[in-house]
Each structure stands twice: as structure tokens, then as C-alpha cells.
């Protein structure tokens with residue numbers, strides 16, 4: 168954050184004046200510009216000391232001009248339009264509130280006026296603005312936090328709510344952030360949002376917002392993104408394209424119920440209010456206790472969706488995900504090859520296959536636990552995390568050793584938040600289970616959710632992970648699954664505070680994950696939720712990667728991975744080659760390479776050529792993974808609009824790149840007929856282009872001509888990857904010479 172300010176004050180006051188400076192004859196506006204490398208948010212007080220967001224966009228060359236912005240809008244604002252930085256309800260602001268409260272005396276009105284603000288440096292790149300606002304009548308305070316990442320143009324915003332009233336205050340709504348985008352966008356605002364379901368995650372829709380309120384939300388409790396996502400893009404004037412247009416990307420860092428309201432007012436201003444979903448979730452706040460909302464994350468670009476997504480990806484690698492600049496393990500998983508049906512000798516074979524294939528780790532999936540209620544299907548055993556003696560008489564530790572003897576690592580699946588009614592755990596601790604005391608139980612995948620609001624349950628869930636690592640110090644990977652939503656929300660632990668359950672559940676989950684990370688800071692953890700039902704940065708700050716979808720049909724995956732990539736970097740995307748779909752093994756491997764590569768197939772069923780292909784693709788991947796995991800991603804041709812989807816990754820010094828091309832429309836004559844222009848290269852460098860991942864016995868689509876071009880040529884003329892019905896996927900590697 169860079170600010171224009173009086174050097175002697177830590178505050179950013181273009182025109183100083185606040186309750187801090189009470190006693191001055193005429194209060195002057197306080198203007199707070201929050202700047203990052205390319206962007207600015209400007210907050211400003213009005214005559215009544217309400218703090219408004221008067222600007223969000225490209226930063227101005229002359230920051231002294233920020234103070235003049237609101238004058239351009241006064242007329243419109245006087246007509247009843249408000250742009251409070253955190254809209255209270257029940258007093259003078261009449262738009263959709265960011266906060267609604269019931270005071271200790273039962274009164275429901277809240278007025279928030281600016282008190283002061285501070286700016287502090289967290290590092291060269293990161294700054295923190297804290298704005299304090301208070302109700303002049305009630306002893307009630309809201310602090311707004313803006314953590315800005317200068318180089319990445321990213322802001323995380325949250326609020327901390329506190330009071331000193333004589334009794335408990337009920338928070339009826341408590342958003343994380345309230346943005347206001349001004350209506351000087353003749354083409355309106357365009358919302359790109361995501362919906363989905365199991366095996367069909369992140370389906371995009373984009374439409375112009377009309378007047379009134381559009382809400383996207385979740386009330387599922389756990390697995391909160393199953394049907395809708397809090398992540399969205401707002402384009403201004405017209406839908407931004409990959410390289411052009413003004414676009415704001417936002418997402419809530421929260422793994423539970425969320426709610427994002429988009430309110431278009433009479434002057435065409437757009438108010439965005441994002442936070443925990445307040446449905447059935449009033450929060451009772453005692454005097455002196457702070458309530459901290461999760462962060463709402465956003466970035467803005469005036470260079471289109473591609474630029475915005477690279478900012479988010481780079482921010483995530485730098486600051487959010489575990490080991491974002493580090494390495495990842497390639498793996499062989501057994502879910503689709505065995506399901507619940509395995510034993511030690513079958514696994515011994517799979518460990519050998521892991522080595523033969525050439526990946527780093529074997530991942531044992533669901534089905535290894537439960538004795539009184541053996542986990543031989545999805546209807547029993549969850550909660551009983553002891554090795555099943557019939558399948559694994561020698562336990563996990565012998566498998567870890569056997570893996571080591573084969574020269575590979577060993578990882579394991581758990582779903583520690585859940586319980587099957589058919590389990591010892593359910594019988595021993597019925598009060599640990601979320602269920603209504605007086606209603607019939609309702610199951611999702613035959614299971615119920617444990618009550619993580621209860622600290623004893625948190626200890627139990629932490630213990631599941633801790634015991635595994637304590638007993639098996641060489642365990643190298645955990646896949647953490649979550650397959651049920653919360654029905655019949657009721658916590659025996661919370662007693663009279665039942666409306667806290669959704670919030671306290673997620674905070675309980677985060678407590679557990681914090682403890683796991685404190686003890687095991689770097690061990691790779693995959694965030695899975697019956698597919699991609701829980702992909703968000705609230706959870707991902709504890710994980711190294713996520714599982715985008717159980718749908719591993721590579722044709723579907725091109726679309727799914729494409730959409731996730733607007734928010735999450737490739738290093739976090741676990742992509743497994745499976746038997747889903749009708750595509751040849753080459754296509755399946757080529758698609759899975761666009762992220763963190765894994766396999767979930769029966770190696771013994773591969774032909775000699777197929778196995779040789781996979782082995783050599785893994786070697787190619789080894790040479791390219793730095794560009795894919797840590798480089799910049801460029802979307803060249805969208806699968807939604809073209810026969811062939813093209814995506815590329817360029818490493819940080821632009822010396823190496825890879826271009827993936829996939830036929831997504833296999834009708835007669837489909838394919839790349841013209842060159843595809845590359846992006847992100849150094850125009851002055853010369854690149855040798857080579858097709859890789861060539862199936863044994865086939866020649867390169869590029870033929871024998873000299874394939875050395877300048878970056879200039881490749882970015883202005885392009886190259887034809889000749890992807891068509893005979894070559895349904897083509898991978899080109901570029902190396903600077």
C-alpha cells in the first residue's frame with residue numbers, strides 16, 4: 168500500500184479531520200487512498216463522518232486528486248444512494264447492510280462513524296490499514312482491516328466487531344467486506360459466477376446485473392461449495408476478455424456457509440457485500456469479546472481476466488498455500504483401481520507398480536480402517552480409525568516400510584470430520600455428532616458430521632492425524648476428504664447458542680488444521696471434498712493442493728481445470744490420470760500434466776507402449792514442472808469458444824515454456840487451422856520448439872523443419888500445434904537457446 172500523507176503522521180489524511188481532532192470548527196473530509204502497484208481503493212468521510220468507498224480502480228497518477236472524486240458523485244448520492252464502507256442497518260443507511268445487530272437493550276439501529284485509522288508495514292510488499300468506526304450512541308465498534316499486497320495488487324479485507332454494552336449483543340449479519348463500485352460504467356456490471364454439483368464442479372455463467380439484489384450463497388455447512396462458489400468476477404462495462412477489460416475478482420476465505428450480495432442501486436452503483444452467511448446464524452457477542460470475520464480476497468485488473476488471475480495465482484503461491492514455491496509429489500492412487508477391495512498382497516503389487524511407473528508416492532485411499540464395522544463400503548466404519556485387521560494384519564507401518572523398500576513414499580486417505588452410524592465412535596459418543604435430538608437422522612453418503620464446535624471433537628480429529636504421523640513418522644502425504652453436508656444442524660455442546668453452529672464448526676476445523684500445521688508444517692495435504700466441494704483459500708492456507716473434481720474424464724477436466732485456474736495456481740490442482748472418459752492415455756496424461764500430476768489406473772492393464780509413454784511423460788514433466796508449478800499461466804484459446812483449447816505456462820525468467828493443446832470438439836474437420844499466438848515470452852529470445860509426449864511410433868506434428876523462432880514471432884504470428892482428430896492433444900515445449 169502506498170499512501171499520500173503527511174510524513175509525520177502514520178495516518179493517511181489528505182484533508183485531516185476526524186473525531187480525533189475534535190474541537191475544530193468545521194470538520195473536513197478524511198481521504199484514505201489504499202494503493203497497490205496498479206490499483207487504488209479510496210475511502211472518504213462525508214459531512215456526517217460516515218466513511219464511504221468512493222473509488223476502486225486503476226490508481227491515479229496524481230494521488231492528490233483522490234480527494235476530489237466524491238464531488239463528482241454528490242448529486243447522485245444525495246438522491247438516496249449511499250456507499251458506506253460497511254453499511255449498518257436501522258439508521259440512515261437504507262441499502263443492503265453489511266452489519267445488522269440487536270443491541271443489549273433490544274434496539275436494532277446501528278450508526279457507524281469514522282474515528283481514526285492507522286497504516287502499518289508488515290513487509291516491503293505488505294501493508295495493513297485499520298479503520299476504526301464507532302456508534303455515537305451505543306458503545307459498539309467495528310474495525311475494518313485492509314491487508315494489501317502491493318506487487319500482486321491483492322487485498323484481503325475483514326472486520327473485527329466489539330462492544331461494551333451492558334449485556335449480550337446479537338450480530339444478525341456480519342459481513343467481511345462491503346465494496347462499492349461506482350456507476351460510471353455505461354455498459355453496466357457483468358457477474359461471472361460458478362455453480363455445480365458432484366462431478367460437475369465450477370460451471371460458469373456470466374450475465375449483466377440488473378437492479379436490485381443478486382445473491383450467491385451456501386447453506387450446506389460443510390462441503391459448502393458443492394452447489395455454488397463464493398468466488399466470482401465482476402467485469403465493468405462489458406465482460407472482460409482474457410487480455411482486455413476492467414475486472415474485479417473476489418472470493419471469501421471461508422470453508423462454510425457464505426453469502427455474497429450484489430446490489431445495483433438507482434444510480435447504477437454496485438455494492439458487493441461478502442461474508443459468512445447469516446442464515447440461521449445470529450451470533451451472540453459478550454461485552455469486550457472480539458468477533459473476527461473471515462477475509463474477503465479481491466484483486467482488480469484493467470487488463471482482463473488473464474492478468475487478474477495471474478495476480479491471484481502469484482499471491483497464492485507467495486502468501487497463502489502451504490509451500491507455494493516448493494515442490495510436490497507425483498503419485499499413484501488406488502481409489503479407482505480397487506475401491507474398497509484390497510489387501511496387503513494387492514497393495515504390495517501396487518507399490519511395485521508405483522516404482523515401475525516412476526512416480527514419487529503411493530496413496531492408499533478409503534477402506535483401510537474399521538473392525539467392528541469394517542469399511543468395505545461407504546456405509547460403515549467412518550470414525551473408527553484403526554487398521555482393518557483382515558485387510559491389513561500388519562498395519563499401516565508395514566506398508567510404509569514396504570513402500571520404502573520399493574523406493575517410493577507412502578500417503579493415506581482420511582475423512583476425520585465424519586462418522587457412520589455404523590461405527591464404534593457413533594455408539595461411544597452420540598453427543599459428538601451433529602443431529603437434532605428429536606428428529607430422524609438424515610444422511611448424506613450414509614454418514615453424519617462430527618461437531619467440531621466441541622473442543623473434545625477437535626482433539627479427536629487432531630488425534631486422527633497426529634496418531635498416524637506418530638505411529639508412522641515416514642508417512643509422507645495425507646488426502647483429507649469431506650463427503651457430507653450438515654443436515655439437522657444441532658450441537659449438544661453449544662446448548663443455548665445453537666445459531667453459532669455453522670460458524671463455530673468452521674473455526675473448530677481451522678483450529679484443528681492450525682494444530683496440524685504447527686506440528687507438521689510442510690507435509691503435503693490434499694484438500695478433497697467428495698470432489699471439489701471445499702476449494703477455498705480459508706482451507707487452502709493449510710493445504711498444499713486440492714482435488715478439483717471426481718470427474719477425471721479428461722475432456723471434462725479441460726473445462727474444470729480451466730475455470731479453477733482463474734483463482735488457483737496449477738501447483739495446487741491435483742490431476743489424476745484415470746479410466747474415466749474415452750480419450751487415449753496420451754490425452755489423459757497431457758491434461759493431467761496441466762497441474763500436479765498423479766495416476767489412478769491399473770498399471771498392469773497398460774500396454775507396453777502405454778506404459779513407456781507414461782514413463783517418458785513423467786520424465787518430460789520433471790523438466791517442465793518448474794514452469795507449470797511456479798511460472799505464469801496464459802490462456803491462449805478457450806475450450807468454450809474453440810475446437811482446440813490452448814494453455815501455456817512460462818517460467819519466471821522466460822527461458823522455458825510449455826503449450827498444451829486439446830481437441831475439445833471432435834466433429835468433422837475440427838482442429839487448429841491457423842497458428843495460435845503465444846503469450847508471456849521474451850520477444851528478443853530465440854526459442855526452440857519441440858513436441859513432447861509423443862506416443863511411441865508416431866512422428867512429431869511439427870515435422871522436420873527448423874523449429875526455432877523468436878519470442879516476437881511466436882507472440883505475433885504464433886505456431887500451429889496441428890491438433891485435430893488424428894492428434895487430439897499436442898504438447899509443445901519451448902526452450903530459449
Ligand code: DGJ
Nearest residue numbers: 502532533696697698717
Ligand atoms: C471422495 C473422493 O473425492 C474420492 O477421490 C475418494 O477419495 C472417495 N471419496 C473415497 O471414499
